[in-house]
Amino acid sequence: MKLATLKSIDSRDGELLVVSRDNTRAVKATDIAPHLRGALENWSVTHGPLQELSARLNREQLPNAFAVQLENLHSPMPRTFQWADGSAFIHHIKLVRMARGAPLPETLETVPLMYQGGGDDFLPPLADIPQLDFSHGTDFEGEVGVILLDTPMGVSSTEALNHIALFVLINDVSLRGLIPEELAQGFGFFQSKPSSAFGPFAITADELGENLREGRIHLPLRVGLNGEAFGSANAGAMHFHFGQLIAHAARTRNLKAGTIIGSGTVSNDSPISGSSCIVERRMIEKITEGTMKTPFMKVGDVVKMEMIDQEGRDLFGKIHQRVIQA
């Protein structure tokens, strides 16, 4: 099942859509739940009817179905009460810390890194990225993530997997120029992590099929910058799987339905996989060529992200964002 959110002037949460498997047609599901968060908060009641609507949409010509127009879609959750982003790809952590001359945490391979994000104002998948100041070093980070049902404090990493309702694609926008001074203050990211954007479709496990194994999505995340291929790292390389990230987040708190947990920047220790963020490529350039050449994003630059399965299906729809002057 694929779910999406229609932008709405009447609701900050938008309107819930069910989308066909081929991403071309949609139907409003607002009779079942007004918006995706509402559906997740009442999943035991809404899940069945949504699945039924999805099956009918994929099978028949529904009279109220309409052609998907991506510019009318928001991120699946335009906002959420809990957005926590892990950093499950060790190769990414190594390159980024090397780039800013920061030591690796002693618990690198035993305790996930995770930061608390702000979830009140996500960007739509095709929305411009407003940039105040070029010196902030605007970067993208291609990630996958999960949206949870209610998840209790202290959940185990195995049991946590049963609380995943949906999978998503994420562009975690990062302002590299602000990170060193923020982290030096000791309180973590804040200004350096402005609004993220998501691929337009949030999908259930069955859409991933055999590509979902051991709490990881084993498919490459295709990233492009200004029309050229930038990376195709496989998301299956997560050192910590999603169940471990969820258990880490839930160690001292409940996680309420609609919580989004991100994988961190998808990254492979392979010279042919490219990168899912600019800072990684810059560090690789420095190691292999002696200087960082690729600049951070400037006004007019365009980033694109997508995940295509072995049968050519575009799973999450595309993130396609241009940097503009704020």
Place this chain on the structure above:
Amino acid sequence: MKLATLKSIDSRDGELLVVSRDNTRAVKATDIAPHLRGALENWSVTHGPLQELSARLNREQLPNAFAVQLENLHSPMPRTFQWADGSAFIHHIKLVRMARGAPLPETLETVPLMYQGGGDDFLPPLADIPQLDFSHGTDFEGEVGVILLDTPMGVSSTEALNHIALFVLINDVSLRGLIPEELAQGFGFFQSKPSSAFGPFAITADELGENLREGRIHLPLRVGLNGEAFGSANAGAMHFHFGQLIAHAARTRNLKAGTIIGSGTVSNDSPISGSSCIVERRMIEKITEGTMKTPFMKVGDVVKMEMIDQEGRDLFGKIHQRVIQA
């Protein structure tokens, strides 16, 4: 005007109440907005009718008014999409960093410290604090805070003050034992900052009168532990006022209606003001007596917070929380 939220089994946001100035009577305001966040998202429409209802409640015997029962109240916002906590009391920063042997940030007096909190699951004012593990070092932090209307990216610290709708009292629960290892990872607080609780009443500026000056609330925050006075530090000692904290939070992002910005632990550089958290008292004990004597909270310990004005009015109602085994 005083607003509050009735717990509800039908809504995770609860039901909006207007409360009388003396905290004794309330009336449902769900005809105006279903819950406080809804009221704030549509403040230009809801503010007038809420004020009118408040004036009538304070003046007359409304037929649908009822006696306030604190155990039925949730925090004014049971959840919010954006909870960002500053640390505006320099004395607190100095003591806490000294306690964990961490250096002071170079920008101590020029750039506010602020961490991104998680807002999906706040505790009610009288709710128990679940503690998993005594070694986590459960502590309270008494704070004041503001709830915002929609606030644009890049707002100035002066203009930011005009986006404040309401003032609140906060217990920012902290797990001291988890902070050093989390901060050593470099990603800021996460597990060490579980669910916060709030005083039951969110109040407009007129309730503070002359005590609200230059973006600060000039009144002592009374904190008690197990029935004994623990602190009465004046919240007016904020080094950065609320406008500066809001401008810091909004530097690279919009802040949507319902955003809560906390002051950080209220703290005065005076031996008679006591403390608003245990870790401060422990550090003062170490400085003055050579050893830390006051233990962190253990199962059964009770913390109480309130703010009383010069005329004896209890402004925010009481936070009253007992630590229990999770």
